[in-house]
Amino acid sequence: MTKRILIVDDDKDICKIVQISLEKFAGWTTAIAQSGQEGLLKAQTERLDAILLDVSMPDMDGFQFCTQIRANAATRSVPIILLTAKTLPSDRQRFAQMAVAGVITKPFNPMTVWTQVAKILGW
Template sequence: MTCRTVLLIDDETDIQTVAKIGLTLNTDWSVTTANSGEAGLDVAIATLPDVILLDVAMPGMDGLATLAALQKNPITAKIPIIFLTAKAQASDRRRLYEAGASGVITKPFDPTTLASQIAGFLAWTI
């Protein structure tokens, strides 16, 4: 197994807890969390994660604004972003992919398959 680092940016602590459990259950991945887009930008710059899981709907700086800020910064521009969203409509998913997402995972997600979903989007082996 390859040790990967994941940054989860979500304003809901319950989501953070469930995702962290799912992501570390059968992997040796390291998971860092941030509870806002602004905090997530700081953590991404400081830690340079292998992937960022990003909630779409957050107060203040939402997921799309956070993605735009990450893409503008040469330090974080190449980090793949996978969105977490409660909006499952095809048009919503298309908008996220057009913005630059590497993947979209619909909430509620199954924590036992979360790592394999991410690995699938990024062609990683678990």
């Protein structure tokens, strides 16, 4: 069965690069949300195998997004991988508290981002 990944990032270019990598190289299907609110709506209405989430977005940051996803019984178990340029130890501590599956640091290699996702999720 094909994996379905939701990409939540306010940067259109990042969304497109990740989408191409996941679809072309891994054969997965993707959905894109360019805000936290749009991402929450798609997470609640679509069957997802994972969410790739930008931490810094204007309407809702990744921490708020994770809190709302985990509070909903329908979405609580969907694995979340953060896409972020935040790499300070204090950021890493906060990520650990968010119960995310993993972190992919920006900038990332678009040719191999799908392998990072597969490795983190054990696919």
